[in-house]
Amino acid sequence: MRWLRMALAIAAAAIAVTPAMGAQMAIQDDQLPNMSGAALEQRLDLLQSTGTSITRVDILWGFVAPTRPADASDPGDPAYDWARYDAIITGLRARDITPIVDFAWTPTWGSSSGKRNAAPRTADGAAFAAAIARRYNGTWPDGKGGTLPLVRHIEVWNEPNIATYWYPQCRRQGGRYVLDSARAYTALLAASYTQIKAVSPTAIVIGGVTGPVGESSCNSADSSVGTLTFAKEMVRNRVPLDAWSMHLYPIGSPTQAYFVPSWKTIPQIQSLVDRLSPGAPIYVTENGYHTSYNRYHRYFVSEFQQASWLTQTQAMANRYPRVEVAMWFNLQDNPYWTGGLLRDDLTQKPAWGAFLQATAGQSRPAEWSR
Numbered sequence: 001m002r003w004l005r006m007a008l009a010i011a012a013a014a015i016a017v018t019p020a021m022g023a024q025m026a027i028q029d030d031q032l033p034n035m036s037g038a039a040l041e042q043r044l045d046l047l048q049s050t051g052t053s054i055t056r057v058d059i060l061w062g063f064v065a066p067t068r069p070a071d072a073s074d075p076g077d078p079a080y081d082w083a084r085y086d087a088i089i090t091g092l093r094a095r096d097i098t099p100i101v102d103f104a105w106t107p108t109w110g111s112s113s114g115k116r117n118a119a120p121r122t123a124d125g126a127a128f129a130a131a132i133a134r135r136y137n138g139t140w141p142d143g144k145g146g147t148l149p150l151v152r153h154i155e156v157w158n159e160p161n162i163a164t165y166w167y168p169q170c171r172r173q174g175g176r177y178v179l180d181s182a183r184a185y186t187a188l189l190a191a192s193y194t195q196i197k198a199v200s201p202t203a204i205v206i207g208g209v210t211g212p213v214g215e216s217s218c219n220s221a222d223s224s225v226g227t228l229t230f231a232k233e234m235v236r237n238r239v240p241l242d243a244w245s246m247h248l249y250p251i252g253s254p255t256q257a258y259f260v261p262s263w264k265t266i267p268q269i270q271s272l273v274d275r276l277s278p279g280a281p282i283y284v285t286e287n288g289y290h291t292s293y294n295r296y297h298r299y300f301v302s303e304f305q306q307a308s309w310l311t312q313t314q315a316m317a318n319r320y321p322r323v324e325v326a327m328w329f330n331l332q333d334n335p336y337w338t339g340g341l342l343r344d345d346l347t348q349k350p351a352w353g354a355f356l357q358a359t360a361g362q363s364r365p366a367e368w369s370r
Contacts, residue, residue: 003315005018023324027341027355028055028056028331030058030286030329033060036084040091041091044088052359054327054368055097056140058101058102059104060103060104060105060260062105064080065079066107072130073127073130075132089136090142090149092149095167096369098364098369100153100154100325101153101154102285103132103155104157115167117166119181119185122187133151135148136149137254151202153203156188156209159209159247161225164211168181169181169223169224170218170227172221173237177223179218181194182233182234183237183307185230186234189207189239202370203242206244206245206285207243209246210247212227212248212261213230216230227260227261228261228268234330241277243277243283245282246285247329248263253311255312263313263320279322282328284327287326290337291306294335294336297339304348310358314326314358333348
């Protein structure tokens with residue numbers, strides 16, 4: 001029996017030091033595109049200090065292409081200005097942090113309304129997706145004798161089921177409003193998928209990217225569309241994708257919240273995703289909890305509750321083997337968003353320590369290192 005007790009003790013010790021598998025806890029810093037030079041390098045160092053090995057970068061289409069390119073699928077077109085994103089992507093790779101990139105914010109020339117939340121024309125949006133994929137396919141010259149890093153994970157748009165990012169959501173037909181955004185987004189995703197794969201065959205094209213909306217009510221052009229409704233419409237249109245992404249901001253703890261979308265409702269999404277791409281991974285590319293009231297999120301928790309629920313978030317994400325990433329949003333508070341690990345003065349909330357504990361035992365899958 002003594003040898004058995006010793007064997008069990010050794011096994012227990014081995015388990016204790018084995019890196020945790022499951023969903024990768026990651027974090028996004030939405031301030032990266034606003035910085036350059038030494039300030040950007042310092043910010044990237046701060047991001048690295050969280051222990052994250054994956055992050056998300058918003059590519060703002062209107063900033064990169066303020067005027068219409070002659071050849072929108074060519075990232076070398078003189079209308080494009082990639083400087084801020086070249087620096088971010090290069091800096092992330094230097095710190096061994098894998099980027100997921102999304103793109104949104106339609107340029108003024110890209111729609112009839114000229115508004116940045118306007119639904120893009122399919123051909124224009126897909127051409128920009130191709131330009132992103134080509135510039136970051138690992139072969140594009142960096143202007144210094146080398147090449148820009150490879151970016152494999154590309155999200156097509158951001159929250160296309162919410163009017164803040166995609167307008168209109170519903171269109172008037174026969175005296176009533178009918179859902180239109182899912183159909184239009186499906187067209188963009190399908191066209192982008194084809195063009196991305198043509199220039200970067202190993203790219204992971206991520207679709208959905210749905211915002212945290214539970215129910216749909218098409219009673220105006222800016223009505224938001226529920227996550228499940230949006231996904232069902234995408235299934236109806238049979239759009240290709242390699243992974244599904246969504247955003248979760250539950251009302252209540254991660255273990256108890258049951259409204260769609262929440263961690264407990266992941267299986268409902270998975271069943272729909274399987275009808276598009278059986279077994280495709282799920283990326284939660286935004287999630288978190290606010291620590292004060294603001295006009296965008298009326299629901300908030302205490303700082304200590306935020307830290308506790310961050311830990312619970314990791315546990316819930318690990319319940320679902322197909323959830324590969326749980327991306328916390330955001331690194332730092334601002335007046336409109338107080339879900340950060342850091343307050344707006346850069347002092348640490350309790351969630352900072354909770355996040356460091358969450359990332360300390362992680363082992364990034366090999367496929368995410370490429």
